[in-house]
Amino acid sequence: MTRPIDATADEIFHPAGEDPYWKESAWFGFAIPERGMNGFVYYFHDVRTGVSGGGPALWDASGEETYDCRFYDWRWTQPATGPLDFRDFRLPNSLRQEVLEPLRSYRLSYAELGLELDLEWTALMAPHEIRYSDLETMTGARHFDQPGRATGWLVLDGERIEIDCYSLRDRTWGPHRPGASRSGDYLWAIAAPDSHWHAISIADDEPGVDLVMNGYLVRNGELGELVRGERRVLERRRGAPTRVVLDAEDDRGRSLHAEGEVVTALRWFGWPGRLAFWTLTDWRWDGQQGWGENQEFFPREQVRSLLRP
Numbered sequence: 128m129t130r131p132i133d134a135t136a137d138e139i140f141h142p143a144g145e146d147p148y149w150k151e152s153a154w155f156g157f158a159i160p161e162r163g164m165n166g167f168v169y170y171f172h173d174v175r176t177g178v179s180g181g182g183p184a185l186w187d188a189s190g191e192e193t194y195d196c197r198f199y200d201w202r203w204t205q206p207a208t209g210p211l212d213f214r215d216f217r218l219p220n221s222l223r224q225e226v227l228e229p230l231r232s233y234r235l236s237y238a239e240l241g242l243e244l245d246l247e248w249t250a251l252m253a254p255h256e257i258r259y260s261d262l263e264t265m266t267g268a269r270h271f272d273q274p275g276r277a278t279g280w281l282v283l284d285g286e287r288i289e290i291d292c293y294s295l296r297d298r299t300w301g302p303h304r305p306g307a308s309r310s311g312d313y314l315w316a317i318a319a320p321d322s323h324w325h326a327i328s329i330a331d332d333e334p335g336v337d338l339v340m341n342g343y344l345v346r347n348g349e350l351g352e353l354v355r356g357e358r359r360v361l362e363r364r365r366g367a368p369t370r371v372v373l374d375a376e377d378d379r380g381r382s383l384h385a386e387g388e389v390v391t392a393l394r395w396f397g398w399p400g401r402l403a404f405w406t407l408t409d410w411r412w413d414g415q416q417g418w419g420e421n422q423e424f425f426p427r428e429q430v431r432s433l434l435r436p
Contacts (some may be wrong), residue, residue: 132254132271132370134229139348141300143175144267151300152181153224155235155248157277158292158407160418163187163390168235168246168373169201169397170415171303177207179218183237183244185283186393186405191367195397198283201397230254230273246279248294248413251320252350257327257341268301274315274323274345279392293317293418295325306400312337312358314373316385316410318417321348324383326375328358335360344377346413351377366434367392371421385412387421400427402434 143149152171153283158164170181180203186196193199195406205219225234230250237244243361254271254404277294280287310330317323338358356375360368373385396432404423409416425433 128140129256129269132230132256132269132299137269138213138226140172140174140211141267143173144301146302148302148304149173149175149300150303151298152303153296155233155246155277155296156294157246157290158294158418159288159290160292160407160409161392162288163395163407164197164288165391165405165420166198167405168222168237168244170218170224172211177210179205179207179211181205181218182220182222182243184393184395185242185281186350186391188391191263191365191391191393193393196393199241199253199371200240204434205385208413241283243280243282245281246277246290248275248296249320250275251317251323254298254343255325255343255350258330268299270297270299270301272297272315272325274317274325293323295419303398305398307424307426310423310429311340312386313422313424314342314371314420315418316387316408316412318346318412320414322346322413322415323417324353324375324385324412326356326358326373328354328356331357339375342375344375344381344383346381349379349388351379351381351384354378356383365394367394367406368421371408383412387411387419389421390414400429401425402427 151207154169164187165186172179182200185198190196210375214226221239233248235246251274254273257272311329315325328337337358342353358373363369371387387408387410390407395403408421409410
């Protein structure tokens, strides 16, 4: 049996596995919903070479491509600057992560190319581990997601904007191969510390339907594992989803029906051979509202038909 995620054993850059595509990555999402803005801090690190990559991005409806969005500094290769300590490291593009309290609190900062960013991220619950079928055969590969709250500020184009939002983060150590074998989705929403959910779905044989593979539901503070369900796209714009529906059931027998309206979507080719839509999504479920995302990813061979007018 796989051991639980542990503050001592896992707040490190883990030793690399045998797969040549092995990397360690981490992502923190943040948003300013009242401005229709969404953003991320996303990085990866190769412990064998010492080379890192990644950075922050910020977008709204004024620009939904990496070349015209509000800010974009995802760098594929950032030269090694010596061994990095996961607990406190800085990449060459100024992105810094500090572990304030293991598996619970982090500080993220950045100051370059016209953006200043200072965020403190605090968890709402313990990490929720997801086991992908393609990772289960890779010794030592792990992935978890964790809901939290991000507070802080950014300065862009001379304007200071305060940040106070619910947030999700994830972390993976394992193979990061180019492309994608199938299309799928990464969905989540948070209405309150005791009401939130997350799901990962993969394309079914029926067009427009993705089957829920894993995830969780927290309702009235009680955690349940999603065991089945499906996600459907009702409308698209320039390839990106604009209206989506998720129906799922957890291992407690509770049903989840969530409807999402996408506010803005960044078209992203950060990992080669894979198109992803990063979205700010207004979700409604259980008679309440919560912000989150409806991330989609597609293999390269599907991109042309997806983006064709």
